[in-house]
Amino acid sequence: MPTYHIVSLPGDGIGPDVTREALKVSKAIGQYYNTEIDITEYLVGGASIDEHGVPIRDEVLDKAKKADAVFLGAVGGPKWDDVAKNKRPEAALLKLRNELGLFTNLRPVRVYEPLIETSTLKREVIENVDLLVVRELTGGIYFGKPRITEKLSFGERAVDTMVYRSSEIERIAEVAFKAARKRRKKLTSVDKSNILDTSRLWRKTVDQVARKYDDIEVSHMLVDNCAMQLVRDPSQFDVILTGNMFGDILSDESAMLTGSIGMLPSASLGKDSAMYEPVHGSAPDIAGSGKANPLAAIGSAALMYRYSFDNNDAATDIEQAIYDVLADGYRTADLQSGGSNEKVISTAEMSNAIIDRINQKQESTTNA
Ligand code: IPM
Ligand code: MG
Numbered sequence: 001m002p003t004y005h006i007v008s009l010p011g012d013g014i015g016p017d018v019t020r021e022a023l024k025v026s027k028a029i030g031q032y033y034n035t036e037i038d039i040t041e042y043l044v045g046g047a048s049i050d051e052h053g054v055p056i057r058d059e060v061l062d063k064a065k066k067a068d069a070v071f072l073g074a075v076g077g078p079k080w081d082d083v084a085k086n087k088r089p090e091a092a093l094l095k096l097r098n099e100l101g102l103f104t105n106l107r108p109v110r111v112y113e114p115l116i117e118t119s120t121l122k123r124e125v126i127e128n129v130d131l132l133v134v135r136e137l138t139g140g141i142y143f144g145k146p147r148i149t150e151k152l153s154f155g156e157r158a159v160d161t162m163v164y165r166s167s168e169i170e171r172i173a174e175v176a177f178k179a180a181r182k183r184r185k186k187l188t189s190v191d192k193s194n195i196l197d198t199s200r201l202w203r204k205t206v207d208q209v210a211r212k213y214d215d216i217e218v219s220h221m222l223v224d225n226c227a228m229q230l231v232r233d234p235s236q237f238d239v240i241l242t243g244n245m246f247g248d249i250l251s252d253e254s255a256m257l258t259g260s261i262g263m264l265p266s267a268s269l270g271k272d273s274a275m276y277e278p279v280h281g282s283a284p285d286i287a288g289s290g291k292a293n294p295l296a297a298i299g300s301a302a303l304m305y306r307y308s309f310d311n312n313d314a315a316t317d318i319e320q321a322i323y324d325v326l327a328d329g330y331r332t333a334d335l336q337s338g339g340s341n342e343k344v345i346s347t348a349e350m351s352n353a354i355i356d357r358i359n360q361k362q363e364s365t366t367n368a
Contacts, residue, residue, distance in 0.1 A: 004037055007060075007063050009043075010072075012282040013074055013076070018298075019071060025354055026304065028359070033314045042063065045090075055088065055089050056096065072276070100273035102137055103269075105136070106269065109130070109257060109264065112258065115259040129257050162245075164198040173241060177210070180213075184238040185216050186217045189219070190240055190242040192224075193222070230253050259335060260334045262295060293350070317358055329343050
């Protein structure tokens with residue numbers, strides 16, 4: 001039986017609440033696919049700062065590098081807002097992305113029919129939305145140097161630097177084109193090439209890569225327009241390819257199409273490493289209350305099966321179970337829309353409902 005070694009980094013706030021449930025689901029589905037999951041847990045983010053004085057220890061980074069996959073909950077919270085910038089909880093996330101070489105961030109956005117009324121947008125706008133944000137994750141303004149804050153005689157001055165090399169753009173574009181090939185074969189590359197040099201290089205490089213993919217329909221869109229199109233007519237998008245900061249912003253916007261940011265999973269992939277995490281934050285106000293929505297984390301577990309365990313069937317089973325429990329009316333607090341068949345349940349009850357669904361399906365196929 002294949003055994004996968006997972007480094008679990010639950011982190012802060014609701015991170016531990018949702019990670020626990022997602023790993024429970026991962027184990028449950030594993031039984032049906034002869035897959036053993038071996039989990040080792042470490043502190044990360046604020047939890048690690050409190051215990052060890054740093055957001056992530058080198059030892060943990062090293063374990064993460066050697067793991068088959070890393071599963072992360074969420075990091076950060078107001079408690080650590082005032083610590084120095086390289087000691088902030090978020091620094092752990094950036095370090096993991098950088099040191100594990102996780103240059104690809106996949107954020108699939110699917111509107112589940114049973115949740116359409118939960119979205120702040122109208123049914124006719126979001127019906128049929130099924131898009132994939134491919135965000136470059138180890139470059140751009142998140143990592144560019146110099147990066148300074150300095151005191152001048154008349155106040156202060158801060159500098160961030162946006163850098164992209166053509167090689168970085170090329171490799172993420174390759175990922176996006178290949179993803180488009182498995183989907184509806186439409187790719188929208190998003191940049192700010194009317195202003196930024198990095199964006200002009202981005203556009204030129206994407207066009208060069210596009211020559212190898214003449215079956216894919218490519219278009220370019222400016223990021224401000226894209227932000228607007230995502231709420232005007234989001235079903236026009238299939239694959240959105242974009243840089244680190246634009247991807248950060250557009251993926252939160254896309255998350256709301258699905259009704260709640262509590263629904264959006266993500267996979268961060270490199271050549272030899274992979275990390276899975278919900279897109280939402282640590283929501284410290286509801287931590288430990290049973291109100292957190294574990295579905296983004298559970299969806300991330302599905303992605304872990306798809307990309308790290310090469311098991312698309314198990315991934316699809318998890319995703320189908322998510323759909324089914326929503327169709328049955330089960331909702332965590334964030335997903336309520338006042339519908340008459342809604343049953344509000346806790347974080348753990350939600351993952352139990354998913355596991356029940358998985359068991360039911362497996363039993364019906366083995367009995368068939
Ligand atoms: C995300 C988050 C992170 C980011 C933060 C927590 C550093 O917003 O994964 O989208 O900006 O990338
Ligand atoms: Mg973000």
